[in-house]
């Protein structure tokens with residue numbers, strides 16, 4: 001095990017300031033749809049990093065209803081650059097926070113509150129790492145051009161952030177480091193080296209309406225057609241390929257005395273590999289066209305249309321990410337910290353950038369219950385929290401690995 005005494009002490013001394021910063025961030029509601037809140041958090045974040053020499057740029061979201069993306073830059077002496085990525089938004093509307101009394105609450109080592117873990121704790125981790133690097137590794141800190149990029153609308157899978165990142169990456173960008181939360185298997189910290197992609201879809205069946213009493217045979221029943229079609233969609237799921245196709249909602253018909261003329265199903269599919277992703281998408285699109293449910297009177301057939309609504313491509317296992325992960329693995333070995341990697345089901349900004357720059361994710365602190373705000377008296381429901389004691393060891397790991405990465 002390495003002697004990390006001075007660095008360890010420095011990080012410990014910074015923790016009160018780091019936690020106060022986190023408390024301030026958690027106090028600002030930054031639900032994706034709360035444009036003003038997201039922008040307020042973005043201004044506060046820029047203030048936190050200004051003493052480290054960062055200058056702020058605010059970039060409007062493609063969707064006007066959302067806040068601005070934040071880019072903080074500190075130019076280095078060399079042409080080598082590191083991109084550190086986080087997001088500003090959370091999934092909690094202000095009304096929900098009030099209803100569930102979900103706010104900053106410290107209980108032992110756990111800090112409950114909206115965004116403590118996803119992802120304001122990760123943003124504070126970036127500050128801790130850079131503060132310590134400036135004090136302990138001034139040469140390295142001054143050499144690197146640091147680009148800190150915050151997505152204003154990560155929780156809504158904003159596709160424009162892909163272009164925002166690409167425009168910011170310099171030619172000498174060594175890596176993109178994403179500060180989403182760490183995973184855990186027992187005491188082993190898990191970094192993220194792959195994430196599923198996700199496509200959402202809608203299938204609309206257009207039948208032919210008819211009076212259910214007088215002209216039933218004239219109708220082509222859209223609901224009956226949809227029932228057959230959703231069976232086929234569900235059957236596209238292939239666990240062995242790591243592909244799930246979920247039928248999420250169905251609706252159709254209007255009143256009971258009509259043969260329904262329309263029915264709609266919506267859902268999503270997820271998978272780790274581009275091949276399985278393409279397979280699912282093709283399978284869905286192939287359903288379009290004439291259905292088998294017809295009017296018994298004249299053979300009029302139901303018609304199916306298939307729309308792919310949104311797409312976030314998979315971040316598959318790849319050599320660039322695996323190479324990056326090795327720096328963290330080696331750093332963990334040297335520090336006596338147990339580190340492993342995982343392929344995670346949920347999306348992150350890593351999905352948008354891995355194919356432009358070597359990307360590693362899961363560099364934030366540890367906690368649990370992301371996206372949950374409810375608490376029950378018997379403790380069977382607990383809201384999102386971050387573990388305060390996970391900051392310092394994770395910062396040590398990130399610093400050691402960044403040092404290796406920059407010296408490689």
Ligand SMILES: [Zn+2]
Pocket residue numbers: 087118119154180
């Ligand atoms: Zn997140």
